[in-house]
Amino acid sequence: MKIAVLGAGVIGVTSAWYLAKAGHEVEVIDRQPGPALETSFANAGQVSPGYSAPWAAPGIPLKAMKWLTMKHSPLVLRPGLDWQSWRWVSQMLLNCTETAYERNKGRMVRIAEYSRDRLEDLRAETGIAYDERTQGTLQLFRTQKQLDGIGKDIAVLRAYGVPYEVLDVEACVAAEPGLRQMRHTFVGGLRLPHDETGDCFKFTNALAQLATDNGVRFRFGTSVSALEHDGSRITSVRTASGVERFDAVLVACGSFSPALVRPLGITLPVYPVKGYSITVPIIDEGRAPVSTIMDETYKVAITRLGDRIRVGGTAEISGFNTRLDPARRETLETSVGSLFPGAADLAAGSFWTGMRPMTPDGTPVIGATPFANLFLNTGHGTLGWTMSCGSAQLIADIISGRSPAIDHADLGVARYA
Incomplete structure (x- = not known):
């Protein structure tokens, strides 16, 4: 499939890597002039599943x-x-219970532990240094x-x-x-x-180069203005440079993801x-x-x-x-x-x-949407670097129609319905 990955932070670049490894034609689109120039640029540097x-x-x-x-x-x-801020705060407060905490931490540790294993594999496979x-x-x-x-x-x-x-x-x-x-x-x-x-910025840039060597195309300095659809599928991605069709679209724009999917009727509490x-x-x-x-x-x-x-x-x-x-x-x-x-x-x-x-519950949003060819990998909070490789492998498996190695039914946007 020809797949658009929207966002070139650590989540978008790792997603592009694993999608390309799965055999897809991948194009990463980002408004910045290079990879990892926003949230991934100077984060705390820890890969801390525990x-x-x-x-x-x-x-x-x-x-x-x-x-x-x-x-x-x-x-x-x-x-x-604004009201969206207060709504998010109120949703977060509703998760401040013993039951919610145990459920949410369990989800997060599950993804993070899986991600650490995938990072070890990636390091062994590529020799990436960061x-x-x-x-x-x-x-x-x-x-x-x-x-x-x-x-x-x-x-x-x-x-x-x-x-x-x-x-x-x-x-x-x-x-x-x-x-x-x-x-x-x-x-x-x-x-x-x-x-x-490790240095997330160095990692993301090194992996972007490896992805390029493996056929991934990066389009920097390109803003995405809208996702066009026919009611059930995304038909095209509208950017500042024109309209382009893809077989599937992955939104990995971090904090900017909600604004992109809101016109589609998707409420994403990020x-x-x-x-x-x-x-x-x-x-x-x-x-x-x-x-x-x-x-x-x-x-x-x-x-x-x-x-x-x-x-x-x-x-x-x-x-x-x-x-x-x-x-x-x-x-x-x-x-x-x-x-x-x-x-x-x-x-x-x-x-x-x-x-x-x-997200209000701390867990990222990874998985499908009501649109058959639109997927999400966003909302990782302070743990994007920690969860990047596992989240990327997981979404690559979901998009490719393969059975993921970890449970993911409770990770999608549907949990907020």
């Missing part, structure tokens, strides 16, 4: 009220939001209350056979020696030894939750992290990428607002500076923001 969990969880509404009063809050809510490290990730708790509250997450990890280690302070320092001088600031951690790290990152050069190897540390207090991820440290975090609900807020940079610098002082030149860091495409 930490795949929905933001909607029991206790979050009360925590959110407390966070909003904090100087270095992990949550920012801007006033003046400042990758396979040294696990460490969730760090600054208070005993945080450490005591990990029971539900551990239960899910056990249920899915995900290896984990609950560490005391000295074991945390053994895993991450750069923490030694700040051991008095935390009480313990949860380590997932099979998690990985909302742009703004995140920030800084990328700073390492100046003292002995003080730097060796992998990823999740700072539970600030909800910040600190990741080693070669000779750099990527620090990412904050959930800002403010629509499609790309303004760089200095207060958010201060939060990121506070987190990394309080755990790894002297490791990096914070003043020399680059500051970035991107729109995470979030």
